[in-house]
Amino acid sequence: MRSIRLPDGARLATYVDGPAQAPVTAVLVHGLSVTAALWRSHVPLLLREGMRVVRYDQRAHGYSTRGTAALSLNQLADDLAQVLETTAPRGPLVLAGHSMGAMTLMRLVARHPHLAPRIRGLVLISPPYAGISTRTGTGPAQSILTLGRNLLASACTHAPYLLDMVRRHLPTTNRWALHSHARPASDGPPLPCRQGLHATVTGDIAALWHDLADQQPDPHPLQQLGARVHLVAGSLDAHIPPEQTGRLAACLPRAQMETVPDATHALPLRHAQLVTDRISRYASPLRAVDKDAAQQSDLGKAV
Template identity: 85%
Template sequence: MRSIRLPDGARLATYVDGPAQAPLTTVLVLGLSVTAALWRSHVPLLLREGIRVVRYDQRAHGYSTRGTAALSLNQLADDLAHLLETAAPRGPLVLAGHSMGAMTLMRLVARHRHLAPRIRGLVLISPPYGGISTRTGSGPAQSFLTLGRNLLASACTHAPYVLDAARRRLPDTSRWALRPHVQRASGALPLPCRRGLHTTATGDIAALWHDLAGQQPDPGPLQQLAGRIHLLAGSLDALIPPEQTGHLAACLPDAHLEIVPDATHALPLRHAQLVTDRITRCASPLLISQPTEAVTSAREATPP
């Protein structure tokens, strides 16, 4: 693990696997509430294909610190741009992101258009069309679930300190436990996914949620990547229904849309090989064209 310092003082816990001379780097971007451990099954698969892999904890998640900047999608995109300058400053890229991570990549393309020539593939997993919502479907069951989500969102917004006090009493095994001073290990492995929010105060969760919910559809900047975009959605995703990703695909006629049967919002975890195959498909022209020794070197790298 390496720590990349951002302009506002935040530090991004970053995990780099594979040799610097690999023909291509893929950067894996996580969503809300998890850690870079989300991609633990993908790393060895990508290394075997000769691809250098960079993953990181979003700010205020896992081993990454909060910093002083406001939590917003713009900030997350700027964080990623800074990370790229440090961990992958040159060479072709394939970027993959899940949920909020997919939204981060979409905003990165919009705010940092100079990166477009380097981006050989963009794999967006469960991206919404516009902002996220507490309501994801119709019917009595969905209405009840939406009510619970609205109540939780309201409590996070209006009583964050009360919830913080309650979260400090939760056991470490709870995903909602608050451990603002979690010890940041010097080892190579990220915290387990379930501890992604252990360093995120309730008020920050609310601020980030409200910013993500307020996003308006803006597929225009993605059109510059034309056929380099691959959209993945789970047919059973209850958080970001596949119809949302379908709306985005309708605005990007050159993009490839794939609805994965029987897949939920946990698509990256439960379909690691499929996600890896889609990343590799974006990278394959570059891998084929590279000297054999460069690919062999990447394959011999030690996976996490």
């Protein structure tokens, strides 16, 4: 593990595997409330494909610190730009992100367009069309789930210090427990995913949630990447339904949209080989060109 210092004082815990001379670097971005451990099964598979792999804990998650900057999607995208500048300043990139991580990548392309020529592939797993929402569907079960989420969001917003008191008394195995943790060894692994928010106070969780919920649709920056964009959704995702990802895909006519049957929001964990395959297909320019040609052929047959 290495620590990347940001201008506002935050430190991002970063994990780099594979040789520096690898022909392409895969950068993997996790979502809200988890850690870089989300990608633990993907790393050895990608290394076998000859790729260098970079993961990091997003600001205020895992071993990464909070810093003084506002928690926002813009800041997360700028954080990622600094990670790229530090760990992979040159050479082709394959970027993959899940949920909030996918939103971070989309904002990175918008705020740092100079990176576009280096992006060989952009794999967006469970990205929403716009902002995230507590309502994800219709029907009685979804209504109950939405009610619970609304109550939790309201409590996080209006009584964060009270919730922090409760969280400090939760067992350390509880994903919402609040406590500090020791710094890892320099070669240590990321914190387990379920400990992603152990050092994040409730007020910061609420601030990040509200910023993500307020996002407006902006697919245009992705259009410059054409067929280099691959969207993946789970058919049973209760957090970001595949219809949301489908709306984004409809704005990107050259992108590929894939819905995985019986997959939930935990798609990267439960379908690690599938996700790895979608990332590694961009490992070489030839494979990327073949993919683009196959897509164009499929489009021609459809017409």
